[in-house]
Amino acid sequence: MKRILIATQNKGKAREFRAFFEPRAFEVLTLNDLDEVPPIVENGASFTENAMIKAQTLTDLLGTVTLADDSGLMVAALDGRPGIHSARYAGDHDDAANNAKLLRELAGISQRDAVFHTSLVVTRPKRQPLTVSSEVKGTILTGPRGKDGFGYDPLFYLPELGKTFAELTSAEKNQVSHRGKAIQALNQKFDGWWQAGEH
Numbered sequence: 001m002k003r004i005l006i007a008t009q010n011k012g013k014a015r016e017f018r019a020f021f022e023p024r025a026f027e028v029l030t031l032n033d034l035d036e037v038p039p040i041v042e043n044g045a046s047f048t049e050n051a052m053i054k055a056q057t058l059t060d061l062l063g064t065v066t067l068a069d070d071s072g073l074m075v076a077a078l079d080g081r082p083g084i085h086s087a088r089y090a091g092d093h094d095d096a097a098n099n100a101k102l103l104r105e106l107a108g109i110s111q112r113d114a115v116f117h118t119s120l121v122v123t124r125p126k127r128q129p130l131t132v133s134s135e136v137k138g139t140i141l142t143g144p145r146g147k148d149g150f151g152y153d154p155l156f157y158l159p160e161l162g163k164t165f166a167e168l169t170s171a172e173k174n175q176v177s178h179r180g181k182a183i184q185a186l187n188q189k190f191d192g193w194w195q196a197g198e199h
């Protein structure tokens, strides 16, 4: 069976990727399946650079086909923050603290437009990486709504649907989300990229 390592410890992300790769007969592993996770320093200047660092580090160390996702929320009224620093916006990797800080920073601000971005990079030994990105527009609510999803989902509101990401099932979220659309773009390119390396 073909195998792909998803370079993430984020269980929410991992769930969304399994739905893409498992029907394609890939065995899906994540960093949570490794005995030891190598240190990965996400010090790139962009989402794509950070995804490249995560994926290439693991391909180089382990020889695995690896997919990395670097995502983040860009809020217009905050000059694009938290952006590439979304995971540690409030200091630790803590969803509740990040959401609380976002609400504090936006207190009293009525212009609450935001964009959620995902960059995906897939690497494998001796091949050019495959890169795709996607975004979705929404607004930031003044308080959380919904119980599903992860991260900033309870605050990220889609005016067209009248719901936050946390009020959607994961299938519904995948239809419209930054990651879902990036996965659809990956879907357009993945088979050609995969076969180009087969001999």
Ligand SMILES: O=P(O)(O)OP(=O)(O)OP(=O)(O)OC[C@H]1O[C@@H](n2cnc3c(O)ncnc32)[C@H](O)[C@@H]1O
Pocket: 007, 008, 009, 010, 013, 069, 070, 071, 072, 073, 086, 087, 088, 093, 095, 098, 149, 150, 151, 152, 153, 165, 177, 179
């Ligand atoms: O191990 P990795 O893949 O790096 O996992 P991470 O959680 O650190 O992920 P990122 O570095 O891409 O940081 C993105 C931040 O944005 C959050 N996030 C990413 N995708 C999201 C989504 O679909 N909905 C809500 N929040 C999301 C996530 O919880 C992090 O706080």
Ligand SMILES: [Mg+2]
Pocket: 042, 087
């Ligand atoms: Mg991270």
